[in-house]
Amino acid sequence: xxxxxxxxxxxxxxxxxxxxxxxxxxxxxxxxxxxxxxxxxxxxxxxxxxxxxxxxxxxxxxxxxxxxxxxxxxxxxxxxxxxxxxxxxxxxxxxxxxxxxxxxxxxxxxxxxxxxxxxxxxxxxxxxxxxxxxxxxxxxxxxxxxxxxxxxxxxxxxxxxxxxxxxxxxxxxxxxxxxxxxxxxxxxxxxxxxxxxxxxxxxxxxxxxxxxxxxxxxxxxxxxxxxxxxxxxxxxxxxxxxxxxxxxxxxxxxxxxxxxxxxxxxxxxxxxxxxxxxxxxxxxxxxxxxxxxxxxxxxxxxxxxxxxxxxxxxxxxxxxxxxxxxx
Numbered sequence: 001x002x003x004x005x006x007x008x009x010x011x012x013x014x015x016x017x018x019x020x021x022x023x024x025x026x027x028x029x030x031x032x033x034x035x036x037x038x039x040x041x042x043x044x045x046x047x048x049x050x051x052x053x054x055x056x057x058x059x060x061x062x063x064x065x066x067x068x069x070x071x072x073x074x075x076x077x078x079x080x081x082x083x084x085x086x087x088x089x090x091x092x093x094x095x096x097x098x099x100x101x102x103x104x105x106x107x108x109x110x111x112x113x114x115x116x117x118x119x120x121x122x123x124x125x126x127x128x129x130x131x132x133x134x135x136x137x138x139x140x141x142x143x144x145x146x147x148x149x150x151x152x153x154x155x156x157x158x159x160x161x162x163x164x165x166x167x168x169x170x171x172x173x174x175x176x177x178x179x180x181x182x183x184x185x186x187x188x189x190x191x192x193x194x195x196x197x198x199x200x201x202x203x204x205x206x207x208x209x210x211x212x213x214x215x216x217x218x219x220x221x222x223x224x225x226x227x228x229x230x231x232x233x234x235x236x237x238x239x240x241x242x243x244x245x246x247x248x249x250x251x252x253x254x255x256x257x258x259x260x261x262x263x264x265x266x267x268x269x270x271x272x273x274x275x276x277x278x279x280x281x282x283x284x285x286x287x288x289x290x291x292x293x294x295x296x297x298x299x300x301x302x303x304x305x306x307x308x309x310x311x312x313x314x315x316x317x318x319x320x321x322x323x324x325x326x327x
Contacts, residue, residue, distance in 0.1 A: 119279035
């Protein structure tokens with residue numbers, strides 16, 4: 001696959017609710033509120049991803065993750081713009097230091113898909129995209145703290161960056177001797193699998209770190225043949241593959257659905273890692289469910305799957321030094 005094709009796909013996302021509704025043969029009456037919702041959080045969906053969504057079904061679990069809804073406009077006192085108070089762990093632009101031994105870098109604000117439940121849907125990327133001119137400050141911060149052994153690239157989606165930019169960044173990062181692991185948190189292998197090109201595989205194979213890639217899949221129907229192919233290529237390149245999901249009402253709040261997801265992931269070489277309860281971000285309250293229900297679901301999951309296929313049920317809480325395990 002030619003290297004420009006994924007970039008072309010990334011520049012040709014569906015961003016107009018009218019087009020999304022038309023392509024999926026959905027009720028045009030949804031349009032007015034969808035347009036209001038995208039004024040708060042823009043719509044972005046790769047065209048290929050629509051092939052996996054059932055046309056004419058407004059309750060399709062993949063559709064619900066990307067469709068702007070009227071429910072996003074309802075205000076809830078407990079759902080806020082920065083539920084994890086990340087601004088307090090943001091010492092310099094582009095760097096979050098919340099946990100011992102690792103830092104998270106937001107090198108880009110770009111994503112291939114805007115998940116409607118995203119906890120960073122209101123994140124001030126304009127203040128946290130350091131650009132190449134700001135990389136020196138990131139490297140200096142990491143260099144000065146020898147306890148940092150892992151660098152996490154998130155964002156935005158780090159794989160929306162070009163191979164050239166990623167290589168340039170990592171060439172400089174590898175000069176810091178105490179950094180041992182490089183972790184990517186990315187949705188692109190799932191929603192835009194053509195991003196995993198020959199050039200990317202050649203580069204990632206040469207990276208002198210232990211490389212971990214945490215993909216983000218919430219439902220087994222996201223596992224297309226194209227996704228399976230790129231996951232196998234990453235495994236062949238010695239990348240450790242993990243998955244994190246978000247527990248979403250109406251999408252995957254069902255034991256059978258979660259069990260199938262774990263089975264499908266493991267068959268593709270991905271280990272289920274985290275099942276997050278929803279971060280209470282403004283605009284996403286309609287996806288949430290009571291914590292006791294989440295714990296009951298997770299307990300039921302332990303009765304139908306071997307332990308290694310049961311993701312850890314967690315909540316992230318502002319100011320805590322680690323994820324909070326539930327159940």
